[in-house]
Amino acid sequence: MKAYAARRLASAALVAVGVTVGTFLLLHVEPGDPARLVLGEHASPSEVAALRHQWGLDRSLPHQFVRFLGDLAHGNLGTSYVDKVPAATLIEQRAGLTLALVVTATLFSVLITVPLAAAAAARRDRPVDHAVRGLSVFGLGLPAFWFGIVLIELLAVRSHVFPVGGWGSSVQDHLRGLVLPGLTAAFGIVPILVRSLRVGMIEVLDADFVATVRAKGIGERRVLFAHVARNALVPTLTLLGINVAFLVGSTVVVEQVFALNGLGSLLLRSITDRDFPVVQSVTLVMAAAVVVVNLLTDLVAARLDPRIRLG
Amino acid sequence: MSNLYDKPLSRRDLVRYGAAGAAVVTLGSLPGVSRAAARRPLDALAGTPKHGGTLKFGRSVAPTQLDPANSIIAGDVYTLDKIFEPLYITSPAGKLTPWLATGYDVSKDRKTFTFHLRPGVKFSDGTPLTAADVVFSIDRARKNSKGPLSFLDGAITSLEAKGTSDVIAHLSAPWAPFLSDISVFANGILPANFGGKTEAEFFANPIGTGPFTVSGFKSDATSLTLKRNPNYWQAGKPYLDAVEFDFVDNDNQRVLQLRGGQVHISDSIPPAQVASLKAASNLTVGLYPAWEVDLLVFNEQDAKYADRHVRRAITYAIDRNALVHAASFGTAKPGGSFFPPSLQYYAKGTSILGPSLAKAKAELAKSSFATGFKTSLLIDGGVQKWRTFAQVIQQQLKPLGIDVTIRALDHAAFEAAFQKYDYELFIDYAINDISDPDEMASFEVDVKNGGSKSYWSNYDNPKAIALVRKAQAEFDPGKRAKLYAQIQELVAQDAPFVPLDYPPYIYGVSKQVNGFAVNPGGAYRLEDVWLA
Numbered sequence: 054m055k056a057y058a059a060r061r062l063a064s065a066a067l068v069a070v071g072v073t074v075g076t077f078l079l080l081h082v083e084p085g086d087p088a089r090l091v092l093g094e095h096a097s098p099s100e101v102a103a104l105r106h107q108w109g110l111d112r113s114l115p116h117q118f119v120r121f122l123g124d125l126a127h128g129n130l131g132t133s134y135v136d137k138v139p140a141a142t143l144i145e146q147r148a149g150l151t152l153a154l155v156v157t158a159t160l161f162s163v164l165i166t167v168p169l170a171a172a173a174a175a176r177r178d179r180p181v182d183h184a185v186r187g188l189s190v191f192g193l194g195l196p197a198f199w200f201g202i203v204l205i206e207l208l209a210v211r212s213h214v215f216p217v218g219g220w221g222s223s224v225q226d227h228l229r230g231l232v233l234p235g236l237t238a239a240f241g242i243v244p245i246l247v248r249s250l251r252v253g254m255i256e257v258l259d260a261d262f263v264a265t266v267r268a269k270g271i272g273e274r275r276v277l278f279a280h281v282a283r284n285a286l287v288p289t290l291t292l293l294g295i296n297v298a299f300l301v302g303s304t305v306v307v308e309q310v311f312a313l314n315g316l317g318s319l320l321l322r323s324i325t326d327r328d329f330p331v332v333q334s335v336t337l338v339m340a341a342a343v344v345v346v347n348l349l350t351d352l353v354a355a356r357l358d359p360r361i362r363l364g
Numbered sequence: 365m366s367n368l369y370d371k372p373l374s375r376r377d378l379v380r381y382g383a384a385g386a387a388v389v390t391l392g393s394l395p396g397v398s399r400a401a402a403r404r405p406l407d408a409l410a411g412t413p414k415h416g417g418t419l420k421f422g423r424s425v426a427p428t429q430l431d432p433a434n435s436i437i438a439g440d441v442y443t444l445d446k447i448f449e450p451l452y453i454t455s456p457a458g459k460l461t462p463w464l465a466t467g468y469d470v471s472k473d474r475k476t477f478t479f480h481l482r483p484g485v486k487f488s489d490g491t492p493l494t495a496a497d498v499v500f501s502i503d504r505a506r507k508n509s510k511g512p513l514s515f516l517d518g519a520i521t522s523l524e525a526k527g528t529s530d531v532i533a534h535l536s537a538p539w540a541p542f543l544s545d546i547s548v549f550a551n552g553i554l555p556a557n558f559g560g561k562t563e564a565e566f567f568a569n570p571i572g573t574g575p576f577t578v579s580g581f582k583s584d585a586t587s588l589t590l591k592r593n594p595n596y597w598q599a600g601k602p603y604l605d606a607v608e609f610d611f612v613d614n615d616n617q618r619v620l621q622l623r624g625g626q627v628h629i630s631d632s633i634p635p636a637q638v639a640s641l642k643a644a645s646n647l648t649v650g651l652y653p654a655w656e657v658d659l660l661v662f663n664e665q666d667a668k669y670a671d672r673h674v675r676r677a678i679t680y681a682i683d684r685n686a687l688v689h690a691a692s693f694g695t696a697k698p699g700g701s702f703f704p705p706s707l708q709y710y711a712k713g714t715s716i717l718g719p720s721l722a723k724a725k726a727e728l729a730k731s732s733f734a735t736g737f738k739t740s741l742l743i744d745g746g747v748q749k750w751r752t753f754a755q756v757i758q759q760q761l762k763p764l765g766i767d768v769t770i771r772a773l774d775h776a777a778f779e780a781a782f783q784k785y786d787y788e789l790f791i792d793y794a795i796n797d798i799s800d801p802d803e804m805a806s807f808e809v810d811v812k813n814g815g816s817k818s819y820w821s822n823y824d825n826p827k828a829i830a831l832v833r834k835a836q837a838e839f840d841p842g843k844r845a846k847l848y849a850q851i852q853e854l855v856a857q858d859a860p861f862v863p864l865d866y867p868p869y870i871y872g873v874s875k876q877v878n879g880f881a882v883n884p885g886g887a888y889r890l891e892d893v894w895l896a
Contacts (some may be wrong), residue, residue, distance in 0.1 A: 085776025089783065093436045093512040095815055100510065136428050136583040143584055202616060210624040217624040218617045219586060219610065312612040312621070314586045322613070325746075327776045 054355065057362040061351050065344045072340040073333070077118055080329055087134045087327035108134065110329075121333065130337075131330025135323075140334040143319060148338070150220060151304050151315035153227065157235030158300050159293070162243050166289075169243075170250035171277060177255060185247060192244035197303055201237040201310040208233060218312035234311040241303050242296040249292050253285035260284075287358045294350030298343040413878065413894040418589075418606040422618045422627035426611035428583045430567050432552040433505040436512035438886070441549050443609065445887055446590055447488075448552030448572040451479055451498070451531075452543060453889075454799050456652070456881035458706055460543055464493065464553060464573060465531075474538035474839060479546075481529040485597040487555055488577045495525030500556040502533075502546075513550040513797065515815065538837045540844065544800030549887070575602040575891035586611055596891065603879075603894035622647065622872045628895070629877060633870040635693040635749070641872050651695055652869040652882040653706035655796035655804070658699070658749075660741075660757065660862040664822040666788050668739065673731035675859040679717040680724035681760050688865050691752035695870060699863030701852045702794075702808060706866075706884040709801050711849035715856045721763055728764055736765020742781055742790035745772030750791050753864060782820050791864070794819060797885060801848060805832045808861070809851065823860030 088104040089096065105111050109120060124131060130140040173185040209217045220230030257263060258281055266280055267273075304317030316335050323331040355362040425439035432448050435441050451465035465479040485493040506517030519539040524532050535542060545551075553573060558566035569579050575598070576590035590607045610627055612618040615634050622630040623644060633641065633649065641649050660682070662669035669675055684698035697705070701714035718724065728734055741757065743750040751772065758768040768789075773781060782790045796804045806814040809832050811824045818824070828851055835847040869882050879892040 083777065084780045085774070086780055087776075089779060090776055092510070094783075095512055095515055097815075104510075138583060146584060202620075205617075205620055210620055213624070217621045217626050218612060219621075219626075309614045310617060312586075312614060312617040314584075318613075319584075325775055 054362050057355055058352060061348055065348050068344050069337070069340055073337055074118075076333060076336045077121065078114075080327075080332055081114055081117070085327045087329060090326055091134055125337075130334035133323075133331045134328045135326050135331075140331045143331060144316065144334060144338055147315050147319050150313055151301075151308070151317060153231055154234055154238065154304055154307070154313065154315060155297065155300050157231045158238035158242075159297065161235050161239035162246060162293075162296075165239060165243050166246040166250055170247050170254060173247070173251045174254035174258060174281075175273075175277060177258075182251075185251070189244040189247045192240055195240065197237055197241050198306050198310045200240055201233065201307060204233045204237060205311070218310075220313055230311075230313075234307050234313060237310065238300055238303050238307045242293075242299055245296065246289060246292060250285060250289045253288050254281055257281045257284045283357070287354050287361075290350055290354050290357075294347045294354075297346045297350075301339050301343055411878070411896070413603045414896065415603050415894070416605050417895040418608055419604050419629070419877070419890065419893060419895060420608045420610060420627040422610050422612050422621050422630040424611075424613050424615070424618060424632045426583075426585065426613075427581075427588070430570050430578065430581055431563075432501075432550050432554075433508045433511050433514070435550065439611070442887060443578075443588065443590075444552065444570075445549045445574070446576040446607070446890060447570050447574040447578060448501075448549075448554060449574050450547050450549065450551045450553065451481075452547035454547060454883045454885055454887070456883045458708070458799055458884045460547060460799060463547075464498075468543075474837075475535045477533045477535070477542065478526070479531045479533070481531065482597065483529065485573055486595045487559075487571050487573055488593045488595055489559070489571050490595055491555065491559070493553065493573055494528040494556075495531045496528070496556045498531045498553055499523045499525050501553045502551050504554075505550050511550065513548055516545040516548050516550065516798065516803070519545070538839065540836055540839055541798070541800035541802040544798040544802075548798050573597065575889075576607060598891060602891035604890065607890055619872065622874070625874075628874040629880065630872045631869075633872045635691070635695045635870065638693060638695055638870060646875050648873050648875060650869075650871040650873055650880070650882065652871070653704070653884055654867065654869050654886065655704055655707050655799075655884045656793055657702060657704050657795075657866055658753070658791065658793045658864040659702070659819065660753075660864055661782075661790050661792065661819055661821050662860060663785060663788050663790075663820075664824075664860065665785055668733055668737060669788070671731045671733065672858060673727050674733055676717060676857075677724045677728035677731065677764060678761060678766070679859040679862045680720050680727055681718065681764055682757060682862055682864070683719035683760060684864055685719070686760070687753055687756050690756050691749045692865060692867065696865040696867045699865045700856075702855050702861065702863050703801055703804065703848070703852055704796075704866045704884075707796055707801050707804065708799055709845050709848035711845075711852045714849070714852040717856065717859065724764055736767070738767045738769070739788045740769045740771045742771045742773065742778065742787040744775050744778040744792070746775055749867075753791055785820065785822075790820075793867070799885070802832070802836055805835065805848065805851060809855065818860060821860045823858065825854060825858055825860075828854045828858075 086101070088101045088108065088110070092100055092104060102111070109117060121131070130144070132139050133143060136143060169185050173182040176182055205217055209215045215233050216230050220227050263276060263280060266276055304315055305321050308315045308317040309321065316339060320332065320335045323335065423439070423442070425437060427439040427443040428437070429435070429440055430444045430447065432444050435444060449464055451463060452460050453463045455461045464482055464485060466482045467480050469478045470476065481493060481495060481498065487493065502517065502520070503523055505511060506514050506520055508514050519535045519537065519542055520533055521536050522534045526532055555571055559571060568581055570581070575593055575596045577593050578588065578590055581588070587608055587610045590609070592602050592605050596602065610621070612621060615632065618630045619633060619637050619641070621627045638649050641647050662675050664670045688696050688698045700716045701711060703710040741754050743754050745751065754770045758770060761768055781787055782792070794804060794808060807816055808814065808819045809823065809825070809828050811818045811822060811829065831847050831851045835844055835851070838844045838847060869886055871882060873880055876896045878894050878896060880888060882888045
C-alpha cells in the first residue's frame, strides 16, 4: 500500500508542476497587455511601459517564470493587477463558496446516481432501465448553462422557492443559494456516473459469486447493497474522482449563471483582464485540489480493492 | 456600456465615466418628442417622495477602488460619484449645473476663473467644505501621472484658494471646455490632506460631500451598501436610507434578478431582452440617450483605405437602418454625424452618405481599387452586437466586390491588436466623458494632439484639425456651433470612419422606483430616488 501511495503522490506532484508551467506559457503567449487594460485608452506609451516594468513583464519569459516559482516557494501567490490586493486574499475570500458548491454538487450527484443506477440494474431491460438510459443520454448533451437558466426560471423567478442568484449572507441563505447551482453542476456528471454504476452493477449481478449468495437464500435487497454495491463501487469511485475535475471546471460556467463569487468566476474574470498573477494562482489551487481528490479516491479504491495496489 | 450584451463574461473594459459638463446651449434636445418621455419614464409618476427604504441596484461591474483621481471603469466611477461631488455636474438633460459651486466669474482674457463655493456644504463627518479642499482635490487629480483622465485638467496651470469660499483657477490659454472639464467625476472634492489620515486609510472609509457614504470598502465584494449621509447639503435628501449595489456581471442573471424582484434596478440590459421586460407588469425600461457612437474605423496606413474614394464607397454601401434593425432590436438610432445627437453642438444637417449601392459603385469606380478587394474586419468577439454588425456589413459590401473576412478576437487581444494598428477595418465605440464635444472632436480628428492618432485611423485633415483647435478657444456659442458643424461635415465627406449607430443606456427599473434618471455620460444621481 505504501509503495502505491508513494507512486501516486509523485505523479500527483508532477501533474501540479505541469499545470503550472502550461498555464504560464499559455498566458504569456496570448496577445493582450494587462497594463494597457488597467490604464485605459488614453494612457501614453511611457505610462504603459512604466507599469509593465513595475510588474516585471518586460523581463524574459524564463526570468519571469523563475521569479514566479521563487515567490511561490515563499508562499507568495502574487498581487492582482486589477484589484491590487494579494491574489491569496482574493482566493481566500472565494474558496469557501467554490468548495461548498463542489461538495454540494458531488453530494447531489451521488444521491441521484445511486438510486437511478440501482433501479436500472435491478430491473434490467425493463421500462425503468430504458427510461434511465434514455435520460442519461439526454443529459450528456445538455448544456449546463441552459439547464441552470431553466431551473432559475421555474424555481426562482416564478415561484421564489430559491433565490435567483448569489448565495446571501446567512448559513441558511448559503444552503438555499447552493441548491440550484449544485443541481446544475451535478447534472453535468450524473449521466456518466449513472451509466458507469449501472454497468458495474450489472456485471457484478451476473457474476458467479452473486449467484452463490442468492443460492444461499439471502434477500435481494441485501444482495444488492452488501455485495453488489461494494464491488461495483470501485470503478465508479474512480470515475467520480476524475469527474471532480470536471465539476471544478464547470464551476466557471455555473458560477457565472448563478452570480456566485467563487473561484470559477474569479478565474474567468482574470483571464479576460489578463490578470496574470491571479490566473496562475487560481489555476494552481484548482489543480492542486483536483490532484488531491484524485489521489484520495485512488487510495480509497486501492483500500477497497486489493487488486489495484498489488497490480 | 449599457448595450454590452454578451460582452466577455465578467469584467469588461467599460470605459464609462459619469461626467458633468458645460451646456450653454440645450443641445440635449433630441430628435423626436418621444425622447423626452423615454429620458424620464418615472418622473411622470406624481406623488410626494417617501422617505426610507433600501434601493437594491444590480450592477454589471464591481468597483475595485474609490479614488476619483485614479478611476476609469464604470464599477469605480458610478460608486464613487455617490460619495464625492465636483463643482458642477451634468444633468440628465445634458446641461452643466452648479453643484458645489454656485457660480463663477471669468477674466476678460478668459484665462482666470473664480469659482464661488456653495455656503453650508459639509463633508459627511460634519466638517465644512472650504476652498482649500477644492484646491487639494483638483491639484491631486491633475498632477496624477497615472490618472486616466488627468489629461482633462491639462489647461490648468495653477489653483489657489481665495479665503474659504472662492477658488481661482489659472489656465494656460483660453479654453472653452474648461467648465465641462471641471465637472468630470475625477475632479470630485475630498477633504484637504485626507483629513489627516493616510491615503489608504482614507479610501477604505472615504469622506465626501455626496448623498451616501461607504464604510469599510473592500474590493472584490459581491455587494456594497451605501448609507444615507445625514449631513448632505440638499435638505431632506437623500430620501433613501441606503443603497445596496449587487454586482452581477452575467447579463442573464442580472436581468433574472430584476424580474424575480431581487433588485429594483438593473443596468446594462441587453437589447434583445428589452421587449420582454417592457411586457412585465411591474417593470419599465429606460432608454437614455448617450454620448456614444459605434464606429467602423478605416486604417489609413493601409493603401486601400488611404484612398478617400474607397472609404466613401463603403460608407455609401452601408445601410445603417438595417444594422440597427438587426442588432439593436429597435433600441438604437442609425448613425449619421460622428457626434451623437445628445452631444452639444451636434449638427442635424450633417450630410449622410448613402445608403445607395449605385453611388457606392460610382465612388469605388473613381478609386484605384475599382474591381474590389479582400479585406478583414476586426471585432471584439465577445460582443454579440458587433458580431451582428460585422455579418451585416459583410453582406452589404459584397455587391461592391469587397470580400470581408471577420476577425473576432477576445477583448484583451482585440484591444492589443487595434492599438498596434494591426487591423484593416475595426469596429468599436467612442464616447464623450463630459458634455463638451471637444473631447470627442480632438480624440477622433486631431491626429497629433488627440492622443489616439484620430481614433487609431491616422486620419489627417489639416483643415479639420485647425477647426478643432479654433473651437477649443471659441467662447461664443453661435460661432462655436458653426465651427463644429463644419468639422462634422468635413468628417462626413472624408469618411475616416463610419458612425454606425447611437446606442442608448438601457436600464430596467421596477415601478416602485421614482426619480431615477441617467445623464448622457451614463451617470445617475440617487439622492432624488424614492421607493413607493
